Amino acid sequence: MNFQPHADDTPMPVVDLAIVEANLKRMQAYCDQHGLKLRPHIKTHKMPGLAKWQMELGAVGITCQKLGEAEIMIDAGITDILISYPLIGPVKAARLAALARKATLAVVADSTLAIDTAAEAAEAADAPISVFIEFESGGRRAGVGSPSEALELAKRISGAPGLIFGGLMTYPLGPEAAALIAAAQSLFAAEGLAIPTISAGGTPRAFHAHEVPGVTELRVGTYIYNDRNTVGQGAATLDDCALHIEATVVSRPTADRAIIDAGSKTLSSDLTPGGAARGYGLMRDYPEAVIAKLNEEHGIVDLSACARRPEIGETVRIIPNHVCVVVNLHDEILMTRPGAPDVLMPVDARGRSR
Structure with a gap:
């Protein structure tokens, strides 16, 4: 048998950094080729050192799923973060405000309460916070169900002191996403409201992101290690x-x-x-x-x-x-x-x- 164990004690997760490097460079090259901003999701590796490596190779920032992850990354010196999870209530607002004083932050919302939470944080921090509208595109979890709902929330964000409308966000990048993006672009344009970024996620469909018109940013996490x-x-x-x-x-x-x-x-x-x-x-x-x-x-x-x-x-x-x-x-x-x-x-x- 050719396999030589690395771990002195088991069970132990073991990572081959040569494969990690190849995976990171492959995804960054794909995004560069197709003019996509890469904002990798750190929920897969959860290590500031790997997040910094991703940014050194060309990522525009990182994506975190929870405030706790963002706190770790900001403490390590990473200062451009999207928290791709709706934050609700005064406790989350206080923690978000503390981070907004230290970093450039974006969050997502699919309700007025999530927008109000971000606005409370921006006011407390005296710092702007970008808010993306999440739309549902086949995953059947969080996200508004129609472009018209997204538009109404975007207007609320644009009118709220301290908030910036960041754009639209979805996961997964499945067949429903393209139709919803096209409809949203048409509706927003008719209202004279620009969509600065359209952010899509998911490693399984990552190398097809350029096939969906309108997508400008890619959020992927698993690609750094891959799995079964x-x-x-x-x-x-x-x-x-x-x-x-x-x-x-x-x-x-x-x-x-x-x-x-x-x-x-x-x-x-x-x-x-x-x-x-x-x-x-x-x-x-x-x-x-x-x-x-x-x-x-x-x-x-x-x-x-x-x-x-x-x-x-x-x-x-x-x-x-x-x-x-x-x-x-x-x-x-x-x-x-x-x-x-x-x-x-x-x-x-x-x-x-x-």
């Missing part, structure tokens, strides 16, 4: 997956069953969308194996289809189904690069769910 989901959706190959989990086979109760020391607290309980692939991750060196069940600390592996099977004590590497969740489960990640010493790095913004 992005591979299954054709957005990456296994060789583009920069992060894997190193786990140890701790038991072989039967010939067809192995137990690894990576359970739901290591791999998460996420499956691939629509059951496209079986199990809770791909064992890279035993692709016929199925991680069939997870307890908190146990991974139960079905080896019945394997011609070659791992032994007790063997270290195996696993490509996660959904890498963003996996990263958030770990305090540290082992960073590797061929020819350089391995370095254990903290995941600074992990657990920042508020």
Whole structure:
């Protein structure tokens, strides 16, 4: 077997920085080629050092999902941030105001209450805050449902002291997005209201963003590491997956069953969308194996289809189904690069769910 483990102890997430660099440069080159601003989402890696690397390569700023992530990034010196999540209420307004005194901030809204929260923060900070209107384009989660709703909210933003209308934002960049963008552009133009930025997100469709007229900014996160989901959706190959989990086979109760020391607290309980692939991750060196069940600390592996099977004590590497969740489960990640010493790095913004 050619695989040489990096981790002295397991389970451990391990990142190949050479693959990370290739992934970052590929996405930046795509955006540069098509005149798109790249604003990467840091929810995948949660590390200021990687965020700064993305910006050094040409990203215009970063995207955070929660205020807690933005607080970590601003403390590390990153000062151009979009928080792509509706913030509601006075507690969020106070925290947003504290950040607006230190950085250039944008937030999103799909309600008058979210706009009022941003306005309260801008007044308290005595600093402008940009507000994007989120519209729903197939994900069936947050976002207004029509261009007319977006227009009414945009007018409210434009009339609010301290707020700047930043543009429109959506996720995912699916088939519905193009029609909604075109309709919104027509409606806003008729009202004489410019749309400064149209921001779209999602790694699986990232390399098709230029095919949607009107999109000017791309928000992507998973592309930095990739995972089994992005591979299954054709957005990456296994060789583009920069992060894997190193786990140890701790038991072989039967010939067809192995137990690894990576359970739901290591791999998460996420499956691939629509059951496209079986199990809770791909064992890279035993692709016929199925991680069939997870307890908190146990991974139960079905080896019945394997011609070659791992032994007790063997270290195996696993490509996660959904890498963003996996990263958030770990305090540290082992960073590797061929020819350089391995370095254990903290995941600074992990657990920042508020």
